[in-house]
Structures are given as C-alpha cells and as structure tokens.
Amino acid sequence: MRKLIRSRSKKRGLPPGTPVYIGEKKTEPARIAVMDYDGDQFLEKQLEKVEDCFPFKDKPSVTWINIDGIHDEKLVRTLGARFGLHPLVEEDILNTDQRPKMEDYADYIYLVLKMLQWNGENGEIIIEQVSLIIGSNFVVSFQEREGDVFDTIRDRIRTGKGRIRKMGADYLAYSLVDAVVDGYFVVLERLGDQIETLESELVSNPRPQTLHEIHRLKRESLFIRKSIWPLREVIHGLGRAESSLISDATNLYLRDVYDHAVQVIDTMEAFRDMLAGMLDTYLSSLSNRMNEVMKVLTIIATIFIPLTFIAGIYGMNFKNMPELDWQWGYWAVLVVMAALAVGMVLYFRNKKWL
Secondary structure (H helix, E strand, O other): OOOOOOOOHHHOOOOOOOOOOOOOOOOOOOEEEEEEEOOOOEEEEEEOOHHHHHHHHHOOOEEEEEEEOOOOHHHHHHHHHHHOOOHHHHHHHHOOOOOOEEEEOOOOEEEEEEEEEEEOOOOEEEEEEEEEEEOOOEEEEEEOOOOOOOHHHHHHHHHOOOOOOOOOHHHHHHHHHHHHHHHHHHHHHHHHHHHHHHHHHHHHOOOHHHHHHHHHHHHHHHHHHHHHOOHHHHHHHHHHOOOOOOOHHHHHHHHHHHHHHHHHHHHHHHHHHHHHHHHHHHHHHHHHHHHHHHHHHHHHHHHHHHHHHHHHHOOOOOOOOHHHHOOOHHHHHHHHHHHHHHHHHHHHHHOOOO
C-alpha cells in the first residue's frame, strides 16, 4: 500500500503552505543540473549550490534546471523564493503523494506528473513524482531521485536535433511531458508481456502461484491507473490554458501528446479487464478441475457399488445358501463381477463420460 498511499503524519497540525518532505528518507545531497540554450549556443553544467541557478532566471535564452533529490527542504524553499513560487507550490513539490495536476499562477505554470519506469531486476514498476515549473524562459523540474526518461531530451538539446533549440520554454515543457507519456508505453509493453505469459499458463496449467501473480498484476494495474488516469485532464488543461506562456505552435504538439495519453489510458483499461477475466478464468479452471476429479471418483464408486452389493450378499453367514456348496461358485461370482465392471466401463465410454 506504500505505492498508493504515503504517510502524511509529518504534516499533521502544520499550517497550509508549510514545505515538508514526506517521501523516502535520504541523506545524499541533491544534484542540480542546468542546460541553457538558444538557436546558436548551448551550455550544460552541474551546480554545487542552488544559488548558482539564480542568474539563469533572467537570461533571454531557455534554461532547464533539473533537481534530483527533493528531500532537501531548504533547497526547495531557497529556489522557490528566488523564482517567486507560491508556498503551496513548494509544499506540493515536497509532497510526493500528489495527484497529477496543472495550476496556472500567471507568471508560471505548475505541473505534477507521475513518471513510471520498469525495474528489469524484479519486474516491478518504479513510480516517481516529477514537478515542473514552466516560466517564460525557463523550466524547473524536481525529481525524487537520479535516473529518469529525459535522456533523449538532453541528447536533442546537445546535438541541436529537431525543433527544441529553436523553440521556447513551453516546447521544452511539452517535450518533458511527452517523454513521460512515452515511458508509459514502455511500462505497458512489459506489463502486457507478463499478462500474455500468465494467460498461457492459466490455460495450460493453472497453479496456486498463478493466482498470486494475478493479484500482483491487479495491484500493479491499480497503481498505474492511479498515476496515469488524471494525466488526460492535466494535458487537456495545459493545452486549453489561456496563458501567454503556452504558444499556439506548442498547443498543436500538446494535442498530440493528449492523444497518446488517451491511448495509454485505453490500453490500461483493457489490461484491467483482461486481468479481471483471468481471475474468473482461474476460478473456473479450479472448479472444472474439481469437477473432473469428482467425476472420476464418482465413476469409480459407481463401478464398485454393484460389486460391493454382490460381495455383501455372499458375505452373509446363512447356512441355507446353495451357492456356498457349489464347486464353481467362487469363480462364477468373480466372472459375474468382472462382467459387470467391464460392462459399466463400456457403457460410460459409450456415453463419453470417460
């Protein structure tokens, strides 16, 4: 449940706008990276302290400030004070249990996204909250840890490929959102492979472990749905926002990423329906297997009922039973019992019960 609900006990009793980090406890220092560019020049550097970001706020070029590690509350407050962030925004940045959303503060736009990555070692999905501050000439991104899906964006900025070096900060923000959405497709592909494998196992040889795997995938799908379902309205709101920070040219690209988000949601809903159907199939398989076992036991019992009846009759200790003194009585009874058993087996096979 930690994936779905994170503890907020640290914030109990505090006034609104108090920045308190509620994510995983960390001790390593935050990592600050800056990429500053325009159509002709490009600068990339790692910064030692947050104050080194301040000169980039008023530069005419486009600046992307990426911060890995929001557990440093002082860093967030210092940066927020310089860039004019509202205290509620600072609080939301540190609150890693936020629902994806978009808020327009006139001078900047605040976005909350959920970035999903696939852990190939254990097959689990890693969730990370990404907060974006979109200004007129800058984008500030806050991440919980190092490692993201933005490497392709960085490569395009370094090499000058595509439109990104010729466009403004709004296009950079679109590119980051698009990279997050594309990362969903990677996760869904891996999840789809697991569902397909599990479906084949369910049809051929369902085991108790299969049920555990179905429940695990259902929890993962619920977790993914919680992360991506609000994204559609976030992107729609960003494209419809009457803000001077979003140009008409970028709106066209936002419509495209909105279509991708809808496709992701539709795929996720299809997976959830498949998993629900697989659970029903598993229960039906168990019921059918139990029915097959009961059918075999019933047939065996049915075959032995008349044999037991005959053996019971001749097991009585009455003196006036003529068959007891017959020389061939024992063998005759065995032949009759064998004939009855063979006859019943042939009858069951003719009825296709065997």
